[in-house]
Amino acid sequence: MSVATLRFELTEYKMRxxxxxxAMERAGIDLLVVTDPANMHWLTGYDGCSYYxxxxxxxxxxxxxxxxxxxxxxxxxRRTAYISxxxxxxxxxxxVQSDTLHAMSALGAIIVDEGHxxxxxxxxxxxxxxxxxxFEALAASLPNARFQKxxxxxxxxxxxxxxxxxxxxRGAGKIxxxxxxxxxxxxxxxxxxxxxxxELSYVGTRGVDGYWGDYPACVPNxxxxxxxxxxxxxxxxxxxxxxxxxxxxxxxxxxxxxCPLSRTYYLGKPTVQIRDAEAAVxxxxxxxxxxxxxxxxxxxxxxxxSGALARYGFEKTSRSGYPIGIGYPPAWGENSASFRQGDRxxxxxxxxxxxxxxxxxxxxxxxxxxxxxxxxxEVEFLSSVPxxxxxxx
Amino acid sequence: MSVATLRFELTEYKMRxxxxxxAMERAGIDLLVVTDPANMHWLTGYDGCSYYxxxxxxxxxxxxxxxxxxxxxxxxxRRTAYISxxxxxxxxxxxVQSDTLHAMSALGAIIVDEGHxxxxxxxxxxxxxxxxxxFEALAASLPNARFQKxxxxxxxxxxxxxxxxxxxxRGAGKIxxxxxxxxxxxxxxxxxxxxxxxELSYVGTRGVDGYWGDYPACVPNxxxxxxxxxxxxxxxxxxxxxxxxxxxxxxxxxxxxxCPLSRTYYLGKPTVQIRDAEAAVxxxxxxxxxxxxxxxxxxxxxxxxSGALARYGFEKTSRSGYPIGIGYPPAWGENSASFRQGDRxxxxxxxxxxxxxxxxxxxxxxxxxxxxxxxxxEVEFLSSVPxxxxxxx
Numbered sequence: 001m002s003v004a005t006l007r008f009e010l011t012e013y014k015m016r017x018x019x020x021x022x023a024m025e026r027a028g029i030d031l032l033v034v035t036d037p038a039n040m041h042w043l044t045g046y047d048g049c050s051y052y053x054x055x056x057x058x059x060x061x062x063x064x065x066x067x068x069x070x071x072x073x074x075x076x077x078r079r080t081a082y083i084s085x086x087x088x089x090x091x092x093x094x095x096v097q098s099d100t101l102h103a104m105s106a107l108g109a110i111i112v113d114e115g116h117x118x119x120x121x122x123x124x125x126x127x128x129x130x131x132x133x134x135f136e137a138l139a140a141s142l143p144n145a146r147f148q149k150x151x152x153x154x155x156x157x158x159x160x161x162x163x164x165x166x167x168x169x170r171g172a173g174k175i176x177x178x179x180x181x182x183x184x185x186x187x188x189x190x191x192x193x194x195x196x197x198x199e200l201s202y203v204g205t206r207g208v209d210g211y212w213g214d215y216p217a218c219v220p221n222x223x224x225x226x227x228x229x230x231x232x233x234x235x236x237x238x239x240x241x242x243x244x245x246x247x248x249x250x251x252x253x254x255x256x257x258x259c260p261l262s263r264t265y266y267l268g269k270p271t272v273q274i275r276d277a278e279a280a281v282x283x284x285x286x287x288x289x290x291x292x293x294x295x296x297x298x299x300x301x302x303x304x305x306s307g308a309l310a311r312y313g314f315e316k317t318s319r320s321g322y323p324i325g326i327g328y329p330p331a332w333g334e335n336s337a338s339f340r341q342g343d344r345x346x347x348x349x350x351x352x353x354x355x356x357x358x359x360x361x362x363x364x365x366x367x368x369x370x371x372x373x374x375x376x377x378e379v380e381f382l383s384s385v386p387x388x389x390x391x392x393x
Numbered sequence: 394m395s396v397a398t399l400r401f402e403l404t405e406y407k408m409r410x411x412x413x414x415x416a417m418e419r420a421g422i423d424l425l426v427v428t429d430p431a432n433m434h435w436l437t438g439y440d441g442c443s444y445y446x447x448x449x450x451x452x453x454x455x456x457x458x459x460x461x462x463x464x465x466x467x468x469x470x471r472r473t474a475y476i477s478x479x480x481x482x483x484x485x486x487x488x489v490q491s492d493t494l495h496a497m498s499a500l501g502a503i504i505v506d507e508g509h510x511x512x513x514x515x516x517x518x519x520x521x522x523x524x525x526x527x528f529e530a531l532a533a534s535l536p537n538a539r540f541q542k543x544x545x546x547x548x549x550x551x552x553x554x555x556x557x558x559x560x561x562x563r564g565a566g567k568i569x570x571x572x573x574x575x576x577x578x579x580x581x582x583x584x585x586x587x588x589x590x591x592e593l594s595y596v597g598t599r600g601v602d603g604y605w606g607d608y609p610a611c612v613p614n615x616x617x618x619x620x621x622x623x624x625x626x627x628x629x630x631x632x633x634x635x636x637x638x639x640x641x642x643x644x645x646x647x648x649x650x651x652c653p654l655s656r657t658y659y660l661g662k663p664t665v666q667i668r669d670a671e672a673a674v675x676x677x678x679x680x681x682x683x684x685x686x687x688x689x690x691x692x693x694x695x696x697x698x699s700g701a702l703a704r705y706g707f708e709k710t711s712r713s714g715y716p717i718g719i720g721y722p723p724a725w726g727e728n729s730a731s732f733r734q735g736d737r738x739x740x741x742x743x744x745x746x747x748x749x750x751x752x753x754x755x756x757x758x759x760x761x762x763x764x765x766x767x768x769x770x771e772v773e774f775l776s777s778v779p780x781x782x783x784x785x786x
Contacts, residue, residue, distance in 0.1 A: 003619070005629075048625040049611050052521065052724035072711050072753055076623035093711040097545075097728055102519075126495075126526035128445065133518040133544065135525035151492075151526070194605040198598035205591035212587040212630035218442050219608040226396070230469035232441040236398075237605035318465050318486040329722035331445035335490055360465055 003079055006045050007255050008164055013082055016043055019157045020059055029148055030119035031111065032059045033138070035129040036335075037328035039154040041256060044083055048076040051129050051328060053096055054103040060116060063087075068107050070096065104134045108141025117142055122150030128330060155336040158325055160350040165257065165325065166373065169352055171211030172259035173371065173382030175252025178208040180263060180385045187392055189242035189267055193222065193235035204252060211254045217327030220250035228264075228365035231358060243268040245389075247358070247367040251332055252383070258324050258332040259382045260354045262367035265390045277359060277366045278389040280312035285357050285370065285387070288320070288339075292353075292372065292379045298343040305339070305357060314359060321355045324371060347374045352382070396472055399438050400648050401557055406475055409436055412550045413452055422541055423512035424504065425452045426531070428523040429728075430721035432547040433460075434649060437476055441469040444522050444721060446489055447496035453509060456480075461500050463489065497527045501534025510535055515543030521723060548729040551718055553743040558650065558718065559766065562745055564604030565652035566764065566775030568645030571601040573656060573778045580785055582635035582660055586615065586628035597645060604647045610720030613643035621657075621758035624751060636661040638782075640751070640760040644725055645776070651717050651725040652775045653747045655760035658783045670752060670759045671782040673705035678750050678763065678780070681713070681732075685748075685765065685772045689740050695732040698750060707752060714748045717764060740767045745775070 006013070020043060024032050034040055037051040044057055044065055055069035067074075067083045071090040077083055089110055095103040111117060121142065124130050126149075139147060161169065182203045186196060197220055207213040221232055224246040231249070240246060244267065251260040266274060287304040298321070305320050321339030324332060332354075337345035339355070351374040358367035368387060372379040399406070413436060417425050427433055430444040437450055437458055448462035460467075460476045464483040470476055482503055488496040504510060514535065517523050532540060554562065575596045579589060590613055600606040614625055617639040624642070633639060637660065644653040659667060680697040691714070698713050714732030717725060730738035732748070744767040751760035761780060765772040 047627070048623065049614055049627060049723070050625040052611075052726075072624050075753065075755070076625055079620060079623055079626065093733070096712065097731060099544075123525065125529070126524045128521050128524065130525055131519045131521065132516065132523055132525050132528035133542070135528075136518070149526070152490075192605065195599055198595045198606070201598055202591045202595040205594055206588055207630070212585065213591070215612040215627060218445075221442055227472060230441065230472055231465050232443040232469055233472065234440070234442060234608060237600070319489065330442070333445075338490060340486070360468065362468070 004045065004082055005080065006082055008045070010082060012162060012164065013043070013045065016157065017059065017065065020154055021061060023153050023157055024059065024061070024122065027122065027148070027150065027153060028120055029122035029150060030061060031116045032122040032150055032153065033124070034059060034154055035124050036127045036154065037129060038326040041326055041328070042154065042158055044081040046077055046081040046083070047256065048073060048080065050076060054134055056107065058111070063114070068110065102133060102137035104137035105141040108138050111142060118144040120148055121145045122148050122153060124151050125149045126151045152336050155334055158334055159323055159336060160348055161325060161352055166350065168255050168257035169259060169325070169373070169382055171254035172252040172257050174208050174211055175204055175213050175254060176250070176259045176261045177252070177383040177385055179204045179250060179252060180261065183248065184390065187240065187265055187267070190239050192237045192239055193224070194237045196240065197235045200250065204250070207254065214253040214256055216251045216253050217258060217329050217332040220248060222246060222248045223365055226363040229360050229363050231360055231365065240267065245274050245364065245366065247365060249367055253327070256326045258327040259371045260324060260332060260369070261371055261383055261385060262358060262369040263385060263390055264366045264368055265392060267392050269393070270389060270391060273364065274366060274389060276312065277314065278368070280309050280314045281357055281359065281366060281368050282388065283312070284308035285355060285368070288355060289370070289379055292347065292374060294347050294349050294374055294376060296347050298337045298339050298345045298347065299341055301355070302339040302341060302343070316359060320357055321353050324352050324354050349374055349376050397438065397474055398472065399475055401438070403475060405555060405557065406436070406438065409550070410452070410458065413547055414454060416546050416550055417452065417454070417515065420515065420541070420543065420546060421513055422515035422543060423454060424509045425515040425543055425546065426517070427452060427547055428517050429520045429547065430522060431719040434719055434721070435547065435551055437474040439470055439474040439476070440649065441466060441473065443469060447527055449500065451504070456507070461503065495526060495530035497530035498534045501531050504535060511537040513541055514538045515541050515546060517544050518542050519544045545729050548727055551727055552716055552729060553741055554718060554745055559743065561648050561650035562652060562718070562766070562775055564647035565645040565650050567601050567604055568597055568606050568647060569643070569652045569654045570645070570776040570778055572597045572643060572645060573654065576641065577783065580633065580658055580660070583632050585630045585632055586617070587630045589633065590628045593643065597643070600647065607646040607649055609644045609646050610651060610722050610725040613641060615639060615641045616758055619756040622753050622756050624753055624758070633660065638667050638757065638759065640758060642760055646720070649719045651720040652764045653717060653725060653762070654764055654776055654778060655751060655762040656778060656783055657759050657761055658785060660785050663782060663784060666757065667759060667782060669705065670707065671761070673702050673707045674750055674752065674759060674761050675780065676705070677701035678748060678761070681748060682763070682772055685740065685767060687740050687742050687767055687769060691730045691732050691736040691738045691740065692734055694748070695734060695736070698732070709752060713750055714746050717745050717747050742768050
């Protein structure tokens with residue numbers, strides 16, 4: 001506990017723990033196994049690229065949170081989380097990628113030891129850090145426990161940000177702004193995609209205005225020409241071509257907090273197709289942003305966006321936004337609410353979202369997005385980059 | 394099929410498919426659900442940052458491989474994989490982060506449709522892209538199937554590299570070399586960690602000698618001073634201090650192929666402790682490298698390394714190496730063999746490994762590693778960076 005560098009006051013972590021426990025109680029869960037790295041970080045501060053092996057934070061009604069991970073990562077816990085020494089439990093390397101041993105069996109034994117073997121145990125069953133084998137091993141070692149799905153239970157608690165979290169998000173917004181500034185400076189026909197990504201990553205990692213750049217949960221995505229039909233491609237060394245559109249989606253990141261932003265550039269004279277799409281997206285976003293008011297719901301934004309698109313003859317079949325905050329690979333979305341039909345999550349001051357208004361078709365696409373905070377009044381944009389098709393002639 | 398940019402000849406993909414099918418037959422598996430993104434890429438070329446939602450490649454004894462993923466990612470499949478149009482199957486966004494629908498149920502329905510509902514189905518149960526919920530949904534939708542663990546089944550097929558794969562690995566090696574060159578140029582007391590990482594990432598992304606830099610499966614890890622006790626920490630804006638050791642672990646990457654490498658620097662006059670550790674690690678590596686000969690086993694390298702360490706009074710409790718090649722977040726290890734006691738995997742020409750010889754203690758650590766290829770004769774190092782404690786005075 002003494003050596004850890006914490007990014008929030010201890011009181012904030014205690015408040016988060018309290019929120020988690022209240023949510024557990026409402027769900028009838030005695031003990032929660034938290035495997036999502038973003039949830040682990042939010043609860044305890046734990047940080048490190050160790051999420052490729054089983055690890056978790058265990059929360060009960062009254063015990064101090066317990067960190068469980070690989071032996072070599074225990075020091076990382078000591079240096080980043082507020083967990084006290086006697087609550088740091090590890091497994092040896094014989095459990096790593098073994099066909100016969102599984103770390104989650106060792107966790108099961110600890111849970112029995114601590115007297116929780118007959119509890120109602122919540123697990124994040126759809127977390128990318130809780131494999132089918134993890135669940136089987138845990139369940140087999142806890143024959144008297146009753147398991148309950150607790151996907152997104154912690155994620156929902158993360159929706160409303162604290163003042164310090166908002167400060168980190170604003171820092172991330174300044175960073176993504178600087179990254180787009182750099183793109184606008186260097187983007188030209190002939191430049192290699194990889195050289196361009198090197199430039200914006202350099203700016204993103206150095207950071208700006210005293211906000212240093214942390215690593216993004218997902219590397220920059222881009223789509224040039226027909227590749228813009230696919231939202232999740234990464235770069236090659238292909239030169240940027242003139243007379244075509246290219247979109248970028250990347251995030252500024254500060255202390256694990258993400259501000260994603262997409263923009264589409266056109267090198268040359270834009271086609272009628274892309275200009276039409278730009279008009280539809282911008283009108284739709286304006287309509288959506290006007291509904292982004294405390295008291296409204298997530299689906300109100302989605303409906304306003306879809307409605308405006310429809311008037312231009314466009315359709316968006318995927319959700320048009322999601323909450324942002326702490327992110328770890330493979331994605332920076334908070335995995336709780338979505339801007340889509342049927343999502344009645346009430347917008348509250350302190351919530352942060354990425355309005356992911358991108359459209360993708362057979363051989364083209366367009367992405368112009370915004371990340372913003374819900375406030376008592378109008379939305380607060382986390383970054384200021386001209387919201388339009390950016391033309392470089 | 395026509396628009397895809399493939400990184401290997403079609404014949405190489407067909408050979409990989411053949412290897413996969415043979416392994417399936419040996420394991421008694423009729424149909425394999427491949428969820429590990431590196432395995433998907435190896436089998437089909439599919440590439441994209443879409444592994445945060447359910448997706449897979451399905452391999453059977455005779456059907457063409459099937460790609461299954463989110464609707465918006467189908468174009469990414471068309472542009473990166475050799476999968477033909479009628480074998481691209483997608484699910485809609487209503488399945489994304491839903492409490493009631495799961496994409497794997499839709500896959501189950503497809504498997505039934507194609508007449509494989511009563512098959513023996515292999516699943517990568519411990520893959521980070523196959524959650525407990527994924528397995529439950531798949532199993533529930535295939536009540537007549539028999540499921541079998543197929544963890545690492547494809548990973549094992551990836552061990553011996555083809556000539557083109559070796560070329561990509563050598564490119565990655567040149568890139569990591571250039572990244573260390575940059576570190577040596579800019580590392581000095583006072584430089585912020587984030588600025589230093591920006592420099593090496595810039596070089597790593599631009600690439601070198603015609604090899605462009607792809608993104609690493611794991612961002613640079615570093616440990617300065619007491620933080621060197623923890624292997625998986627990332628950077629902050631803390632300034633580098635004089636008179637202490639700092640280690641780095643990062644990879645050069647070309648076309649998804651990784652060459653990881655660690656080095657420890659000392660700014661000032663090294664302490665006796667770090668010099669002793671350096672001597673132990675270098676002697677141990679020399680002993681291990683001498684056993685890295687075709688026909689020997691993975692454990693021979695581990696034993697030689699541990700034996701030499703013991704003579705200096707050091708001990709390594711974690712494995713000391715793993716195979717490398719294609720990597721996707723969260724880690725670049727191939728997840729099959731390990732340099733550790735009991736691993737009798739026979740070394741063969743064309744295998745590539747990261748000799749991860751790092752040592753971590755209570756308040757310090759040291760990492761000096763090598764990535765190499767097994768050949769008919771001596772090992773071929775993938776990069777050439779002085780193998781020693783790098784002192785900057």
